[in-house]
Amino acid sequence: MNKEPTLEDLLKDKDNAFELLYKNYKDDFIAFGRKFSLKDNEIVDIYQDSFLSLYENLLNGKITAFTSSIKTYLFSIGKFKIYEHLRAHSKLNIIDAPINEEITLEDLTLENEVLSEREQLVKANFKKLGKQCQRILELFYFKGNTLTDIKEIENYDKTDVVKSLKSRCLKKLKQLVNA
Structure with a gap:
């Protein structure tokens, strides 16, 4: 074709x-x-x-x-x-995270594995992001919320705002990791 x-x-x-x-x-x-x-x-x-x-x-x-x-x-x-x-199908498991409490990157670990150098870089640089970026990325990647869910949870006006914010935050994290 x-x-x-x-x-x-x-x-x-x-x-x-x-x-x-x-x-x-x-x-x-x-x-x-x-x-x-x-x-x-x-x-x-x-x-x-x-x-x-x-x-x-x-x-x-x-x-x-x-x-x-x-x-x-x-x-x-x-x-x-x-x-x-x-x-x-992530290897990330939540361990000892109390029910109804916020789950953060600190609560996550790899099941029976040590973090690779790259994963350690991601984790360390994640902490350098602003609170807003951390929250958006946690909600999307760790908690599995959709962009629409995040819009409602965080009281954004439009899903497109969340989408572009997530994109910028992810780009910033990639830049930090690859620096």
């Missing part, structure tokens, strides 16, 4: 547009997923879930036009599904 199908092509499944789209981006998605240290079978499952979400969004009318390429849209769905998978 040299060019991406149009929204109309997908809705009518013109020339088996979905099948071609699926095959065309599968290898790229597997390469993308490997950056997260996932096994190929896990990546393929996530890709299939992401593709199904794209298909359902089209059928349900949630997508009326693409503001980016279909590949970008598909990969953004996949990225969030990868994050969900990583959170759900």
Whole structure:
């Protein structure tokens, strides 16, 4: 497939547009997923879930036009599904954390493992972030809240504000770790 199908092509499944789209981006998605240290079978499952979400969004009318390429849209769905998978299958366990108390990075540890040098860097630099960034990242990555949940918990006006704040905080943490 040299060019991406149009929204109309997908809705009518013109020339088996979905099948071609699926095959065309599968290898790229597997390469993308490997950056997260996932096994190929896990990546393929996530890709299939992401593709199904794209298909359902089209059928349900949630997508009326693409503001980016279909590949970008598909990969953004996949990225969030990868994050969900990583959170759900994380080695991080909460130990001795009392119920109904705030859980912080200090309460988290790896099960029967010593933190790697990289993980120690992340933990040390996490403490250098402002309280607002720490809170947003804790809610999203450690507690598994969605951006909408965080908007409500922290009383933000829009989910997009939370999304950009999380993005900036994560970028700042990456800069600190890689400095």
